[in-house]
Amino acid sequence: MALRLVSDFDLGKDVLPWLRAQRAALVAAGAGGGGPGVLENNYESLRVLNVERNGNIIYTYKDDKGNVFFGLYDYQTKQNEHLYTFEKDLQVVSCSVNRERTLLATSLVQAAKEGRRNELQPGSRCLTLLVEIHPINNVKVLKAVDSYIWVQFLYPHVESHPLPENHLLLISEEKYIEQLHIQVTREDGNRVVIKNSGHLPRERVAEDFVWAQWDMSEQRLYYIDLKKSRSVLKCIQFYADEHFSLMFEAPLDVSLSDSGFKLVNFGYDDLQDQEKLSKHPTLCVFTNHTGSLCVCYCPNFDSWEQITYSVLYFHKGHSKTFTATLGHVDSRVTKGITFLSLDYYVAVYLPGHFFHLLNIQHPDLICHSLFLTGNSEVIDMLPHSPLQSLSGPLVLDWCSGKLYRALLNQSYLLEFLWNTRLDCEKLALLQCVLSCGRDPRRLEAKIIQWISENISACHSFDLIQEFIIASSYWSIYPETSNMDKLLPYSSLLTWDTEIPGITLVTEEIPLPLMKVHSFKGYWEKLNSNLEYVKYSKPHLHYNNSVVRREWHSLISEEKKGKRRSTVYVRNILDNAIKVISNLEARNLEPRLTPLFQEEDNHQRLLMGLMVSELKDHLLRHLQGVEKKKIEQMVLDYVSKLLDLICQILEASWRKHNLHPWVLHLNRRASAAEFAVFHIMTRILEATNSLFLPLPPGFHTLHTILGVHCLPLHNLLHYIDNGVLLLTEAAVTRLMKDLDNTEKNEKVKFSIIVRLPPLTGQKICRLWDHPVSSNIISRNHVKRLLQNYNKQPRSSMMDKSSFSVEFLPLNYFIEILTDIESSNPALYAFEGHDNVDAKFVEEAALKHTTMLLGL
Structure with missing residues (x-):
């Protein structure tokens, strides 16, 4: 399959054996008759709650008495760690742990059982707690409200030493986000406690939003609020200290007014109303290191005859709306479309129907994107449960508890390159394989082999041209992110051929309005891209x-x-x-x-x-x-x-x-x-x-x-x-x-x-041949006669000096001899002092003899 999912974490393989070993040890120690060590045998309650920025995975499970256990899988050491246990039958809404693993934030709701009174707090539906877990000390109530709350610790870039202050986001179903500042101190050696537990300073980050997405890797919050029924995308960047900045505002031509409330990448969202979620359009924001900013949007669809989705390429100043014809309806279809980020590409797929690989770095030509429809390998290889793109290549299947690293499958792409008949797919595959960049010499050798076998197979573009231009471009592209503006990456300027099963509409979109003036890293590159779109409409691509x-x-x-x-x-x-x-x-x-x-x-x-x-x-x-x-x-x-x-x-x-x-x-x-x-x-x-x-x-x-x-x-x-x-x-x-x-x-x-x-x-x-002598003679004569002025001469000729009685030739040779004797510089011939009138005469006679066959 074009998309290769490499498993980085699997609850069934990385956690279950450890849990069973823990249980067996407790049973052997005599604790098997009950208590917190006894787990249900089928472990159906085991599920992933959250993935933190450093890759650590938080999961939860219950024992046969309903006690809630929190565990952590260390992504670096591949070790499991028990974090905390609630000895009550509760259901977890959200959970996050700080970088030092000293504080655990979680939101819980009462498990729905008949005849059970509310054990959390009278009048509250959701309880948000902050727990000291190193070692286990106090529990502080952060929120006790009737709406759901999601929690997320901020992870600064600083990794060298513990920070004296932690920052926690509280995301409320009532459409606001707060940041709490939590100071910690160490007592009795290694005992960590909350220093300001009586009053935790907090500030409002965002409010009145209908959709929010968390970027754990870059510590960014994207959210959409509605201004006069118009959707506006905003982004907040969090920094190592408590400082955060609103980076940009961008108007979106999408309809979210009746779609309710939706969170993306804030952990397991099983408790959000599934009926409402099924009616909510799919929307994701993707960025990469080159300064690209893409918003992928798929509205609700009632018909299975075709699906329409849009990609807003803000870094290019336009959007593309794709309509894919499904052809047939498969009972195994998932609830909706899935978008995944793959560096220079965005994968869009609906298992059982299509897999699209959109080129976000060079989206100008539709033929630079790959569209696979009705391919059995697409149906068989991709998970049928929804995948969530976390950060970079990481994707999570919440249902199975598996964390994957999504990569483009070079071997499959190369094999497909050999077998496809469509020019648009050949072009898209060639660009895709070269952009992968791993072991370029081997890839180039395989592509050259393919070109030699299919040299006349393409009618829409020149294979050799496209290979030379694209491969040269990608060979130096990593040197600077501006290369896509200055060097050609394709031999094509336009593409007019239709792609089967796909229709496309391209529109210009308003650019994001940057709200800060000092840019670094990604923001500097994004701003550079936006400036290019604003002021450099004529292409700056080099040509010869x-x-x-x-x-x-x-x-x-x-x-x-x-x-x-x-x-x-x-x-x-x-x-x-x-x-x-x-x-x-x-x-x-x-x-x-x-x-x-x-x-x-x-x-x-x-x-x-x-x-x-x-x-x-x-x-x-x-x-x-x-x-x-x-x-x-x-x-x-x-x-x-x-x-x-x-x-x-x-x-x-x-x-x-x-x-x-x-x-x-x-x-x-x-x-x-x-x-x-x-x-x-x-x-x-x-x-x-x-x-x-x-x-x-x-x-x-x-x-x-x-x-x-x-x-x-x-x-x-x-x-x-x-x-x-x-x-x-x-x-x-x-x-x-x-x-x-x-x-x-x-x-x-x-x-x-x-x-x-x-x-x-x-x-x-x-x-050494009469023809050669003839040509030398002609050149010599041409040089001698180019400035010759005819002079009157006597009709009497001295015939004794010529060996052949051929009057025209004799007369001509006499003229050449006179010119040579009067001005030797005119016939100086580099390397050939023997070229003179006599040479011309002999060459003429030899050539004539040869032509007459004498």
Whole structure:
């Protein structure tokens, strides 16, 4: 299943054996006839009450006389501890223990039994108590009221030493929340007592709310109050001391006016009116370390034909409302929908019907979220009882008493990636697997294997492009939370294809109004996200448009024999050297493919320009990040791009068992070479449209494989359309390795005439052939005659100096000889002093003889 639930705690395994051992010890000691040590055999009353911030789990159970026992499971030591016993038949509403385990707060109600008078307090329905339990001392009544009360100790970040003051929240069914300040002192060595038990200072935290959620990990209280029938979400942050702050207010377009009172994450809520709860809409708030703020909302639904739910992405400034078609009704359906937080994702599921994995970090495109409907594995693997998301990956099944760590199942996602046929699911799975981030090298290898098998299977997006962009992005994303605003995370800009069974409506929403001015940690990141939405509507994602213009400008100048300042070009090429050095340092394994074995200045220029432009882009928009860190991030990013291209090529090379002798041209191409040539062509297509650099040597290898694999007319078509680039290294190898058969002569000649003049002149020297001499001669003549002014000359010619009576040629050679003798500098040809009029004459005659077949 896409969601893997790893059990961190199970009442049946982590508590019951200890209880039975305790009972057996008491029976053996003679206490088995009765008293507090005797427990009922089936332990049906055993249930989890609360999970504290440090992971400790509080549970309760009763003996056969109805006495209520409180126990604690230490999450770190995996040990159980008995906290306290009430020797009365009471029912527990709520319970919490302070960090030092010296104070126990609990709310209790009278067990409903006929003929039993109220033993708590006349006129009260719920009694809230504060108990000194280290050692067991006094019991103080905090509340004796007719409404339910829930309790929750605050847990400060300070863990080094006990605090002199504890802070306790009292949450009342009458829609108010108070904070009590409890000072403690030590007497007689280790005996802890309440110092101010006569009067506990208290202050009102919130009131007139209809819904509240507790975030135990971050010590935050979210609640909703109604202002003129409008729902307003508020958040209070509690700090290590008694200080707390209202952080923001956010209007919600949800209807809660008739839904009653609902608490989330305040412990076991069995005593809240189940009939009212079943009519209450499902609403949860989720945050993560990147500064995201999501509100997930599902209204009541009467029809089982379809379910609608909404996610308000406050950190992005919009909401999305999803409508899922159920198709069929399953009798095993739970009472409602479940939302779970999974770091960069929110899981939404209804067992038996659907499992949705919503991308909250990049929610702009629906195809970045995964929608599974009617999948038997969804039905079989997920619990049918409701799960409660506690904090981070922790989720609790209150019914079974099991605490899980919810994780995305990479193995399942990869397997599903191989089997799915829908492009939207392929894209969502690819993004999801890469965002998981565990063992990225292994994941990339598996994804590359999948790409090589499905290279033409996607019609809505380019697999190679999406993999390169997404993997490069996630490789440096943890460096700073602003990367999602500055770097592209997908090759797609839009998605217009429908997703089966899902309809989507996107709307802009009002942003939260921050109520404080000094931000730290999460709040600083959230505020940064909100500021971006407010003031930076145009996307700041980096693209290579500037690099494209500058690169073409440099190449054009090079062809014209011009060059920008040597310092500028040297700096660009130095950037490329750093990239290649960084790449080689991170990849110590020897490469199979013959890459990085030539200079390839064009690709080095492209690399260096990308480093320069990307560095400038990040320096402009990343405030407060050191320049050295940004420079290293840029090097890592560009190195990653190149490394991924190398990995794809290496995997294909290894799969088809190619060897270095593939570069020898006097042999027939194999099916393996065709396959690798095809992969390289697809890589080239993917990188060209994004204007990404390629490893030096890529074009040389691609061209040589093209000569191997393609008929001449196809080869020339690829060259003329820019698919194959004729590098000097590739053409040099062709000239040297191909023999002078008629077929190879056509290949050589066709390629030479397509070379730039300067490169062509160099290459022609390597081919001792009439065609090569003819081309050299033409270039020589072109240079001599480009500034030639015709002069009147005598009709009498000295024929004795010419060995062949071919008057047009003789006349032309005479003109060349005159030009050469009058201005030797015009025909100076680097490395070829023997190119002169005589050479031109001999080349012309040889070429003519060859063409006539004489």
